[in-house]
Amino acid sequence: MRATNEATVVIIGGGATGTGIARDLAMRGVSCLLLEQGDLCAGASSRFHGLLHSGARYAVDDPEAARECARENAILRRIAPECIEETEGFFVRHARDDPAWETRWASACLECGITAGEIDPREARKLEPGLTTDVRAVYHVPDSAVDGFRMVCHNAMSAARKGAKIRTYMRLTDIEISNGRVSGVWARHRGSDEKSFISCNYIINAAGAWAGEVARLAGLSVSVSPDRGLLLAFNHRFTGRVINRLRKPSDGDIFVPHGTVVIYGTTSVPVQRPDDISIDVDEILRLLQEGETIFPQLRDFRLLRAFTGTRPLYTPDASAGRSATRNFVILDHEESELQGMATVTGGKFTSYRLMAEKAADLVCSKLGVTAPCRTADEPLLPVPSEELLQRARNVFPVEGLGLAAARLGDNLEVAVANAERSPWKKLLLCECEMVTLVEFEAAASQYSGLSLSDIRRRTRIGMGTCQGNFCAMRAGAALAEIENFATVPPRQMLEDFLEERWHGIRPLLWGRQLREVELERGIYAALLNLKGPLPQALPTGGYKTGGSSESSAVARNAAVFVGMEYDAVVVGAGLAGFTAALSAANRGKKVLLLASGAGVIAIGCGSIDLLGTLEGKAVSGDPFAQFDKLEPKHPYALIGAQEVAAAVDFIARRVAETGLPLCRADVGNVWLPTAAGTLKPVFMTSPGMSPFGLYKADAVAVVGVKGLKDFSPHLVAHGLSELQLLAGKTFTPLVLDAPRHFEQRGRDVTAPDIARFMEKPEGLAWFCKELSKVLSPVAAKARALLLPPVLGMHSVALIHKKLEERLGLAVVEAVCPPPAVTGLRLQNALRTALRKAGVVMFDNVTVTGSIVKDRRCQGLVAQQGDIQRVFRAKSCIIATGGLFNKGIATRPGQAVEQLFDIPIVAPSLSEDWSNDRFFSCEPHVFASLGVATNRDLQAVDKQGEPLLGNVYFAGRVLQGYDFAVEKSGSGVAVATGYAAGNKV
Amino acid sequence: MFRSLHPDNCTSCTVCTVHCPVAAATGRFRGPKMTGPAYERFRLSGLHDDASVEYCSNCKNCDISCPSGVPVSTFNMLARGAYHKGKKTPLRDLLIGFSGDIGRLVRHIPAFLLNFGMKNPVSRLALDNIGLDKRAALPSFAPLAERRQLAALRRLPVGRRKREVAALFPGCFISCYEPRAGLDIIAVLEKAGYDIIVPEAFVCCGLPLLCAGLMDAARKRAKQNCEEAARLAAQGIPIISPCPSCSLMISEEYQALFSEEDIGVGPGRVHEAATFVLSLAEQGRLDLSPARPMAEPLAYHAPCHLRALGMGRPGFELLRQISGVRIEDVNAGCCGLAGSYGMKKDRYEIGAQTGSTLFAALRENGAELCASECGSCRTQIASGVGVATSHPLSLLKRCLF
Secondary structure: OOOEEEOOEEEEOOOOHHHHHHHHHOOOOOOOEEOOOOOOOOOOOOOOOOEEOHHHOOOOHHHHHHHHHHHHHHHHHHHHHEEEOOEEEEEEOOOOOOOOHHHHHHHHHHHHHOEEEOOOOOHHHHHHHOOOEEEEEEEOOOOEEOOHHHHHHHHHHHHHOOOOOOOOOOOEEEEEEEEEEEEEEEEEEEEOOOEEEEOEEEEEEHHHHHHHHHHHHHHOOEEEEEEEEEEEEEEOHHHOOOOEEEEOOOOOOOOOOOOOOOEEEEOEOOOOOOOOOOOHHHHHHHHHHHHHHHOOOOOHHEEEEEEEEHHHHHHHHEOOHHHHHOOEEEEEEHOOOOOEEEEEEOOOOHHHHHHHHHHHHHHHHHOOOOOOOOOOOOOOOOOOOOOHHHHHHHHHHHHHHHHHHHHHHHHHHHHHHHHOOOOOHHHHEOOOOOHHHHHHHHHHHHHOOOOOOHHHHHHHOOOOOOOOHHHHHHHHHHHHHHHHOOOHHHHHHHHHHHHHHHHHHHHHOOOOHHHHHHHHHHHHHOOOOOOOOOOOOOOOEEEEEOOOOOHHHHHHHHOOOOOOEEEEEEEOOOOHHHHHHHHHHHHHHEEEOOOOOOOOHHHHOOOOOOOOOEEEEEOOHHHHHHHHOOOOHHHHHOOOHHHHHOOOOHHHHHHHHHOOEEEOOOOOOOEEEOOOOOOOEEEEHHHOOOHHHHHOOOOOEEEEEOOOOOOOOHHHHHHHHHHHHHOOOOEEEEOOOHHHHOEEEEEEEEEEHHHHHHOOHHHHHHHHHHHHHHHHHHHHOOOOOEEEOOOOOOOOOHHHHHEEEEEEOEEOOOOOOOOHHHHHHHHHHHHHHHHHHHHHEOOOOOOEEEEEEEEEEEEEEEOOOOOEEOOOOEEEEEEOOOOOOOOOOOHHHHHHOOOOOOOOOOOOOOHHHHOOOOOOOOOOOOHHHOOOEOOOEEEEEEOOEEEEEEEOOHHHOOOOHHHHHHHHHHHHHHHHHHHHHHHH | OOOOOHHHOOOOOOOOHHHHHHHHOOOOOOOOOHHHHHHHHHHHOOOOOHHHHHHOOOHHHHHOOOOOOOOOOHHHHHHHHHHHOOOOHHHHHHHHHHHHHHHOOOOOOOOOHHHHHHOOOHHHHHHHHHHHHOOOOOOOOOOHHHHHHHHHHOOOOOOOOEEEEEEEOOOHHHHHOOOOHHHHHHHHHOOOOOEOOOOOOOOOOOOOHHHOOOHHHHHHHHHHHHHHHHHHOOOOOEHHHHHHHHHHHHHHHHHHHOHHHHHHOOOOEEEEHHHHHHHHHHHOOOOOOOOOOOOOOEOOOOHHHHHHHHOOOHHHHHOOOOOOOOOOOOOOOOOOOOHHHHHHHOOOHHHHHHHHHHEEEEEHOOOEEOOOOHHHHHHHHHHHHOOEEEEEEHHHHHOOO
16 A cells, blocks of 8 residues: 545546646645546547537537537637647538528527638638538538647646646545545556555546446446447548538538548447447448548548547436437535535536536535636646747757647657757657657656557657557657666557557558558568567577579570560569569560569568468478468468479579578578567578577677667667577667768668668778777677668678678677668569569559450550550469558458459458457458469469469469468568469 | 549558668658658648758659559659749759750750850859759750751641651750750651651640749649640640650649649640650561661660659660660669759759769670660769760661661
C-alpha cells in the first residue's frame, strides 16, 4: 500500500468532462485529484468524430441542446483555439432526402439563433468539389473540427498548472463510506499493481460510459447505457469543411476534416459493456454505402482505420439508440441518501465545459466555496511568448511550427530547449504526421510510460498513412534511449503498439489498407522477425568460399536479337521477375521485361531467405531437409527441392558475376542481427552481413550515427542482450557524430546517405576518427562491431575488408528497415546481370490486361494515356507480386488475379481473412492467397486443368505460403522465377 | 472538375526515396515521398510553405520506381506552382522558363551573334550573377540557315499531299540548338513514307515554365498546343516529337496538371520519334539495312523522361538492330542536368554529383560518340565527358542514307 493521499474532491474519469471539472475546481481554488483508469482521453472523448457542433444537428429534435451547443461552441473557440480548426460546416440535402425536413430544420435553426445561410449547390461544389452532383440544397453553419485528445490534455495541463493532481492508470477499486458519507477512495495502479487510498470529502463520477460501474461501487444505481458508434478515418482531407447530411439524424451523416485526415461516422448500437469497442465489417460496408451518396469517390479513398467509441447515454426510462437523449444530467446522490457524491453523465463533447461548470457549481455549493466559474473566460493555454516562438521557429520547420506548438501546449518550451541542446533531435520520428523526436520526448517524459499509445494521443505518431510501419520502431528506439523511462521493455512496447494499431486496421483488410498491411508484415515480421521463433543454438562454422566474385564469362551484351518477336515477356521487376528473365535469357531466349515500379527488392534486406520458420519453430541447419514437411501446395513442394537448390545456385552465380558475392553458410540458415534488436533467419547473404564474427565475440559494440533514425544502437543492444541465444555477451551502444556536412540539411540522415559517403576516402576516415572518440574502455574490449548497413553502395566487399583490417575487429552490418542499403545493392547487381544477359527492359509500363484465345495468351495489354499497347510473345511469365505489388486485387471478401482475372479462392467474410493478433504464429489467411498452379506453374482451374497454356506464374502471386511467417519470400521468388524461366 | 489526384496510393514505402538522384546528391531535398504525397496531405489542410519542393528536378525517377503508381513528381510540380503563386519569379527562372519564347524571338539572328552574346565571359559573369552557374554547359544556337530550314516546313508545298502526313513537334531544344537532328528525323520519316510538316502554331510544351513554378504561363502554352493538336487530330495527322520530355509533358502531364476547362479533352498522344520509327520498322515500313557501315562503337544513354514514357529504349533498340552497329546501353542513371536544373547556381553541384555516375560509366565505356534522345542529356554528356553526342535517329539516318 502506498502513502495515503488527500484531496477535497476526487474526480473519477479522465475524459473531457473529468479534466474539465478538475480545471474548473482548481481555478476556484478547490484541491482536487483526478483518477483515470487508463490514459487521459482513452474513452469516448477521443473516440468520436471530433465535431464541434454548431447546434444545427439538434435544432429540430432538441432545441435546448442546440442552443447550448451554439453557446459552448463560441466559448471553446475563444478559450482553446489551438484545439479547434475553424472549418465551418455544410448541411447538404441529397436528392433522396426529404425536402420537408429541410424546411423544418431551417426554421428551427432560426429559432435557436443558429446562423444557417443557404448557398447555391453549384457554389458549394466549387468549394467542396468532391460533393455529389445530386446535392439539392446546401447551408453553411459554424461547425468546426475539434481535436479531442488535445482538448483533454490541455485541460489537464491547465488544471495541473492551477494545482490539480492528475493520476492516470489508476483504477478505482472501492469507495469508502462512513455514516452515509463518502470518506475516500481506493485505487490500484495498473502498472505497479500498488493500491492507494485517497481520502476526500467529495467524489464526482465523470466516468462516461463507465459511470454506472463507478456508481455501483458506492452501492448506487445509475442507468447509463453504453451506445457504440463506428467511425472511419480516411487518409487524406477530401473535404475542407464539416459535411452534415441534411435529414433526420441517422447513421453516416457526418464527415469531419481533421488536420491531414477525414473522420466519417457514425452509427448507434446499444452494447452491454462500456469497453465493447469491437468493430463489425458489415457495419463498415453499410457506412461506406451511405457515405458514397454524398461523396461518390468515397470508396476510392483510402481508409486508414476504423474505430468505435461508447457514448454514455443516460437512460432512466429505458430508451436506447438514437431515441435516447444526448443531453447531460447531474445526479446529486444526496437524494439517494449518500452524502458527498455526484454523477455527471450523458451529454456530448461540445458541451463538456458546461457540464463541468454545472458539476463544479454543485460541489462548490456543498463545500461552501463561493468563487465563480472562470473556465469560459480564461484560455486553456497561456499564449507563448514571442521570444519562445522565435526560438521555436529556429527549431521546427516553418510549416510544422504551428502543428507542433498546438500539440505541445505547455511542453513547447521543453521541446525547444531540447532541440537547441541536441539539434539532431529535430529529426522527424513520424514522417506522415510530422512529429519530431523532441516532440516525442517531451510527450514521453511526462506520462505514464506504460504504453506508446499514450504518446500517440499526444503527438499523432502512427496515426497517418503508414499507421506505424515506419515510426513504431523509431518510437521504441527513442524510448530505449530515455533512461529509466520504460517500465516495459521498448521492443515489447513497439509490439504492443503495432497490435493496438492492428485492432483498427484488421476490419479493413482489402485494397489499399491490405497493401499497407503487407508492407507492415514485410518490415516487422519478415525483415525484423519480431516475435519470430529462434533456434536452440547459434549455428557454428562460417561461410563457404567460392561462389564469390569470379569474373564474368558472359560477354557484354552477348545476346543481340533481330526481329520484334520475343520468346518471353516477363511482367514484374521484383526478385521473381528478374530471376525469371535471367533464367530464360540464360537458355538463349529473347526476353522482354516489363516493370511497373521498382518492386520491393530495393527496400528489402538484400539477402535470400529460404525457410526460416516451420510449424511455429525455427528452422536451424539445412532448410532443404525440412521441405518434405511442407504442404503439397507450397511452391517449394510444387517445383521440388532440386529445382529450388538449382535456382539458389543460379542466382548466386549471376549476382556474383556483377561483383556482389552472395554466400551461404556451411550449416544452412544463419541468424542476422537486426535494427530492432532481434535475429532474423536467412540462407544467403553478402559477406558484410555475415554474423559469425558477432557469434564468436563476447563483447560487441553496437555503433549508430546521430540522427540516423532507423538504427538505434540502444534499441539493438537492449534487444540482443535480452536474447537467451546470445546470453553471456555484452552489447555496448555507441553513437557517432554525423559527418559535418550532414548538418544544415532539410532531410534526416538515411543509411544510403552514409553508405554513399563511405564510398569516398574521407568517409572511411570520418568513421574511424569518430569511432576512436567514443570507444570507452568498456567498448574498447569489443571484438565485433555491429553497424547499420553503411559500408558503401558499390564497393562493399572492399570497404568491409579495409575496415576490418584497420580496426582489427569483426565488422557486421545489421538488417535495417527501409530506406536501407542492402536491398539497393542487390537490385543494382540484378539489373546489371539483366543487362549483361541481353534482357530488354521497359520501365514504367503498367500491364492492365490480356488477350486470351484458345487457352493461350495472345498478348498483354498496357494502357498508356489514351493508347493501348499490346506486347506479344510466345510465352508470358507473370511475376506481378501479391497484395502489395498489386498482382492480386482485393475487395471485401474477394480476391482476383489482376491480368487474367483468375478468381482466387478466399473466405467470403473479410473477418475470416486474418487472425486476432497481428504477430500471430499461425499464418494469416490473406497472406497465403494467390493463384493455384500445377507443377509447371501454370494456373489451374478447380479440376486441376491448366487455364492458359503459355503463361507461367512466379513469386508472391502464387498461393500456399506466408512469406512473413515462414521467412521464405525471396527464396520462393528466386525458386519459382527460375523454374518459370526454364519453362519458356 | 474534381481533381482526382490524391495521395492515397502512397504506402510510405520509401522506394522512391532510394531511387531519387537528387536525394542521393543532397540532404537539402526532403526526398520525393516527403515533398510529394506525404506533404500533399498537409497542403490539403492549408500548409504551403515547404521550400524543399524547389529541389525536385522533375526527373521522374520517383514515378518510375513507385510500386504503387503514385504520380510523385506531379505532386511536386503542382506544389511548386502553388509555392510560387504570388511570389516574384527571379530573372534567371524567367530566362529559363521562357527560353523557348526567347529562341523564337531571336530566330532571325545569326548564331555567332547569339552564341557570342550568350557565352562571352562578360555575359557568363552576368548570368552567373543572376544565378546561372558559369561552369554550367549551355547549348549553342545552331546556324541560322538550319533553324530557318526546319521552321520553313510549316506546311507542305501545294500538290505534295500524296503520302501520309505527320506533324513534327520539334521542341525548343531542336528548334534552337539542333535543327539538324530535326531534319535528320524528317528524312528518316520521309524514307518510311511520310510527308512531314512542322506546324507554326506549336509553342513550347511548357515544361520549363512548369519547372520554374510558372504555372499560368505553362497552362497557356498547354492550351495553345492542345488546340493545334485537336486540329491535327481532326485531319488524322499523328504528332511526333524527337524530345522525350516534350512528348511526356504533352501526352501525359497535361492531363494530370490542367483541368478540362483549360485544355479541353487533351492533346492525345504525341509519339516519341524513336518509338514511332521503331514501330514503323516493326511494321516493315522502314528497311533497316545500312547503306554504309557505322565503324565507331557507340554508347547509349536512356534519358529519364524516355524511361518514364514506358516505351523502353527505342533508339537503342533501333540502332542495335542495324547490322554492324556496336552499341552499349551504359544504364547509369540520370545525367543530372534535368532540363536546366543543373545549370542553376544553387543546383550545379547537385547536377554534377548526380551525373558523375553516368560520366564515369561513359568514360569506362570508352566510346567517342554517345547516342541519347534528350537534348539536355546530350548537352550534359558532351560537357561532362567530352564525347560527341547525337540523337539516335540522326545516327540512324547516317546509317540508312
